[in-house]
Amino acid sequence: MTDAREPVTGIEVPIYLNYEFTAGAALARFLASIREGRIMGQRCPGCASVYVPPRGSCSRCGIPTEEEVEVKDTGVIEAFTIVHIPIPGNPIKPPFIAASILLDGTDMACLHLVSEVPTEQVHVGMRVQAVWRPREEWDYTFENIAWFKPAEGA
Amino acid sequence: MANLAAVVGVGQTKHKSKHKDVSMAGLVRQAAERALADAGCEWKDIDALVLGKAPDMFEGVMMPELYLTDALGGNGKPVIRVHTAGSVGGSTAILAANYVQSGVYNRVLTVTFEKQSESNATWALSPRMPFVPHVNAGAGGFFAPYMRQYKEKYGAPDYIGCMVAVKDRLNACRNPYAHLQIPNIDLAMVQQSPMLWEPVRFLESCPSSDGACALVIANEQLALRAPNKPAWILGSSTRSDGTMYAGKDNVHPQSLIACARDVYAKSGITNPRKQIDVAELYIPFSWYEPMYLETLGFCGEGEGWKMVESGATAMTGDMPINASGGVLSSNPIGASGMLRFGEAALQVRGMAGEHQVDGARLAIGHAFGGAHSYYAMWAVSADKP
Amino acid sequence: MRDAAIIGYAQGPQYRYAGAANESELIMPVVRRVMEQVGVGQQDIDFTCSGSCDYLQGAAFAFVEGLSALATVPPIKESHVEMDAAWAVYEALIKIWTGEADLCLVYGFGKSSPGELRTVMALQLDPYYHVPLWPDAISLAALQARAMLDSGAISERDMAEVVARSRANARANPNAQLKGNPGIEELLAEPGFVSPLRRHDCPPITDGASAMIVASADVAARYCKRPAWVRGIDHRMETGILGARDLTRSPSTRIAGEKAGVARGKVDLAELHAPFSHQEIILRRELGLADAVPVNLSGGALAGNTMMAAGLDRIGFVAERIINGKADRGVAHATSGPCLQQNLVAVLEA
Numbered sequence: 091m092t093d094a095r096e097p098v099t100g101i102e103v104p105i106y107l108n109y110e111f112t113a114g115a116a117l118a119r120f121l122a123s124i125r126e127g128r129i130m131g132q133r134c135p136g137c138a139s140v141y142v143p144p145r146g147s148c149s150r151c152g153i154p155t156e157e158e159v160e161v162k163d164t165g166v167i168e169a170f171t172i173v174h175i176p177i178p179g180n181p182i183k184p185p186f187i188a189a190s191i192l193l194d195g196t197d198m199a200c201l202h203l204v205s206e207v208p209t210e211q212v213h214v215g216m217r218v219q220a221v222w223r224p225r226e227e228w229d230y231t232f233e234n235i236a237w238f239k240p241a242e243g244a
Numbered sequence: 245m246a247n248l249a250a251v252v253g254v255g256q257t258k259h260k261s262k263h264k265d266v267s268m269a270g271l272v273r274q275a276a277e278r279a280l281a282d283a284g285c286e287w288k289d290i291d292a293l294v295l296g297k298a299p300d301m302f303e304g305v306m307m308p309e310l311y312l313t314d315a316l317g318g319n320g321k322p323v324i325r326v327h328t329a330g331s332v333g334g335s336t337a338i339l340a341a342n343y344v345q346s347g348v349y350n351r352v353l354t355v356t357f358e359k360q361s362e363s364n365a366t367w368a369l370s371p372r373m374p375f376v377p378h379v380n381a382g383a384g385g386f387f388a389p390y391m392r393q394y395k396e397k398y399g400a401p402d403y404i405g406c407m408v409a410v411k412d413r414l415n416a417c418r419n420p421y422a423h424l425q426i427p428n429i430d431l432a433m434v435q436q437s438p439m440l441w442e443p444v445r446f447l448e449s450c451p452s453s454d455g456a457c458a459l460v461i462a463n464e465q466l467a468l469r470a471p472n473k474p475a476w477i478l479g480s481s482t483r484s485d486g487t488m489y490a491g492k493d494n495v496h497p498q499s500l501i502a503c504a505r506d507v508y509a510k511s512g513i514t515n516p517r518k519q520i521d522v523a524e525l526y527i528p529f530s531w532y533e534p535m536y537l538e539t540l541g542f543c544g545e546g547e548g549w550k551m552v553e554s555g556a557t558a559m560t561g562d563m564p565i566n567a568s569g570g571v572l573s574s575n576p577i578g579a580s581g582m583l584r585f586g587e588a589a590l591q592v593r594g595m596a597g598e599h600q601v602d603g604a605r606l607a608i609g610h611a612f613g614g615a616h617s618y619y620a621m622w623a624v625s626a627d628k629p
Numbered sequence: 630m631r632d633a634a635i636i637g638y639a640q641g642p643q644y645r646y647a648g649a650a651n652e653s654e655l656i657m658p659v660v661r662r663v664m665e666q667v668g669v670g671q672q673d674i675d676f677t678c679s680g681s682c683d684y685l686q687g688a689a690f691a692f693v694e695g696l697s698a699l700a701t702v703p704p705i706k707e708s709h710v711e712m713d714a715a716w717a718v719y720e721a722l723i724k725i726w727t728g729e730a731d732l733c734l735v736y737g738f739g740k741s742s743p744g745e746l747r748t749v750m751a752l753q754l755d756p757y758y759h760v761p762l763w764p765d766a767i768s769l770a771a772l773q774a775r776a777m778l779d780s781g782a783i784s785e786r787d788m789a790e791v792v793a794r795s796r797a798n799a800r801a802n803p804n805a806q807l808k809g810n811p812g813i814e815e816l817l818a819e820p821g822f823v824s825p826l827r828r829h830d831c832p833p834i835t836d837g838a839s840a841m842i843v844a845s846a847d848v849a850a851r852y853c854k855r856p857a858w859v860r861g862i863d864h865r866m867e868t869g870i871l872g873a874r875d876l877t878r879s880p881s882t883r884i885a886g887e888k889a890g891v892a893r894g895k896v897d898l899a900e901l902h903a904p905f906s907h908q909e910i911i912l913r914r915e916l917g918l919a920d921a922v923p924v925n926l927s928g929g930a931l932a933g934n935t936m937m938a939a940g941l942d943r944i945g946f947v948a949e950r951i952i953n954g955k956a957d958r959g960v961a962h963a964t965s966g967p968c969l970q971q972n973l974v975a976v977l978e979a
Contacts, residue, residue: 112647115650117651174767
């Protein structure tokens with residue numbers, strides 16, 4: 091007996107899995123400090139590089155980074171792009187700047203947003219400073235800094 | 245010390261956004277059957293199976309070798325699955341070659357694939373991980389600043405990236421398996437497509453494809469008896485470094501320089517531009533072509549964009565890059581690396597059909613993954629070393 | 630094909646919860662320990678291979694973090710399998726046999742605590758026919774145990790004996806997670822968990838990492854007085870369709886054991902990767918191990934089951950015993966997939 095119905099060529103199999111993520115010991119210390127408005131990097135005992143956000147290890151040297159170093163919330167743009175598509179779940183409106191920012195006192199750029207500046211004026215080497223969210227909104231996240239803007243007096 | 249190994253069979257599926265006509269098993273089997281047919285052998289002639297693919301989350305199947313063994317004749321055989329992010333297609337081919345070069349196996353089937361349409365690749369590529377600020381929409385957002393850095397530093401005109409996109413998509417029109425085939429593509433069409441992350445426009449970035457690629461690799465004795473011309477593997481290499489560390493050069497990555505140097509040394513290549521007849525490079529965004537030309541030593545620093553502008557990398561140029569259409573035309577992520585390695589083999593075997601580069605005898609395949617962290621390359625030749 | 634040997638092995642502590650420690654924080658100490666043990670640095674290593682599975686942590690590309698634990702300047706020659714690191718050992722051996730490497734670093738790690746492991750494991754099955762039924766790993770193992778009991782191949786007492794031995798042996802392993810001295814009756818009195826398995830017939834959830842150094846014959850003696858030579862190694866796969874297998878047998882283990890040459894000499898000890906108690910009995914029989922052969926002196930996977938490193942640990946324990954002069958010849962086994970679907974067997978000798 092043949093089946094007159096259309097053959098099934100696909101099914102939906104929803105997968106719901108719950109995970110409890112942990113930040114990693116080094117990142118957890120960083121997040122605890124940023125919750126208080128302080129940016130704490132870690133220095134590699136091998137090459138003396140300071141990392142923000144810290145990962146607990148320096149992958150140049152393959153050794154743990156333990157020494158904590160507080161750094162300022164100012165830095166310089168090392169590389170950037172102008173993003174024209176929105177980030178899901180983020181209110182920032184395209185076009186916006188996503189940049190590699192080398193915070194003063196660190197040796198590896200971190201990724202963050204740049205705003206409050208016409209996109210044509212953004213350039214490599216531009217000095218920037220952090221724009222923090224209101225203190226009441228601070229949590230365990232680098233996003234306590236909403237974005238970076240051109241440094242005053244730059 | 246290593247035994248000789250050669251590619252005696254290459255198979256791939258037509259790459260498309262959604263392969264609703266086959267299951268994952270069907271997809272890989274299609275590519276595998278084509279490779280076996282090319283190699284003139286049957287499932288029973290294969291000693292081992294080497295599988296590779298990118299993150300399992302792209303399909304929602306964990307450790308797919310366990311499910312796919314039945315479709316690929318793996319039962320009763322040694323089966324292994326490699327995963328090195330985007331370069332996986334390349335590193336998988338290399339392990340398969342090593343299987344034969346070690347002398348442990350005589351003839352190996354290696355298969356890579358991605359069926360991204362079955363899950364949500366955009367989500368899987370950048371899931372909303374806690375603790376990490378989400379500053380980018382898609383992988384391109386991460387790479388764009390470095391392409392922009394290259395463009396600015398070396399004064400490359402805006403249209404260079406567009407030229408690469410046009411070239412690759414036109415090449416793809418001569419490749420029946422390519423996903424994107426846009427016969428009327430021109431510079432204006434690319435320049436008018438929406439800007440995604442400066443300097444990358446929509447038509448300068450790779451598609452998301454379902455597809456599979458398979459190779460049969462055999463030892464010298466079996467290769468000499470194969471029905472079609474073998475592609476002799478001269479040398480291969482992989483190099484990796486950390487995602488982010490102080491002083492990492494993201495425009496001319498150290499790991500790629502080291503990988504290329506190793507492959508060239510093993511293959512007797514001292515002048516890449518002169519000796520290599522055709523190269524299949526993993527270019528997911530147009531600007532990587534001029535950048536990689538420099539890093540791979542085809543030209544000096546800052547000269548890559550000029551090479552592109554001069555037409556040197558077109559099919560008719562002296563250094564054709566991606567005659568197959570490359571990753572810009574087809575991107576089943578797990579297979580993309582093996583497609584580069586396989587297309588390089590097709591070229592030196594004289595089996596690349598309409599996208600054959602005349603007289604190609606020495607070709608390289610290149611694969612790239614992660615944040616300029618994983619590189620895999622091989623050199624293949626029409627001439628037995 | 631030149632000889633190769635295992636010359637170093639280190640296992641990290643096996644935690645129920647590694648807590649805040651992330652992948653590279655788990656890997657780094659154990660990689661450094663094995664390198665110190667052997668007396669090498671990353672610059673001496675010709676090839677690094679690791680084993681891990683992203684789905685355990687719920688993050689695509691999680692394995693990339695492993696590179697943060699290594700010195701990657703200058704760039705390293707490296708690869709990775711999304712499998713138990715026992716298969717990374719295999720890849721390292723292949724590299725040695727091609728002549729492209731003399732000294733290899735292998736590591737495996739798994740952090741299973743963040744997710745619901747038994748449910749995540751269901752994703753290993755056929756995505757169209759089986760996954761939608763969500764047969765979790767423990768239920769599948771229970772099916773296998775039921776088949777074993779019903780066929781008369783084992784008794785519940787046999788299973789309890791495996792557990793009792795595991796707990797007792799584990800007392801000698803400072804890294805083991807579960808150790809003790811339970812009596813057989815005490816174990817049999819425990820309530821059922823997923824019938825016919827009791828909780829203790831199942832492996833614990835473990836976070837951890839292990840590392841190993843493998844060397845070619847050309848350099849092994851330089852670093853190790855008594856290398857554990859790999860005399861034979863083989864691995865085989867079986868069908869992914871559970872209904873098409875006789876779950877009371879493991880033909881792939883038997884074949885791998887034959888190809889690896891288990892029967893060619895006296896077996897002083899065996900480490901069998903049996904996450905469930907009844908599986909140890911299946912494996913022992915398929916490998917033809919005499920009753921007198923001590924199995925899982927480490928406590929085995931029942932005492933600590935770092936996913937993606939438990940197979941590596943079996944190889945490591947046998948190697949360690951040989952290197953320390955406590956054994957001359959041993960068998961190590963690793964498994965992957967539900968109900969012993971894929972199996973690797975290695976024979977190591979002094």
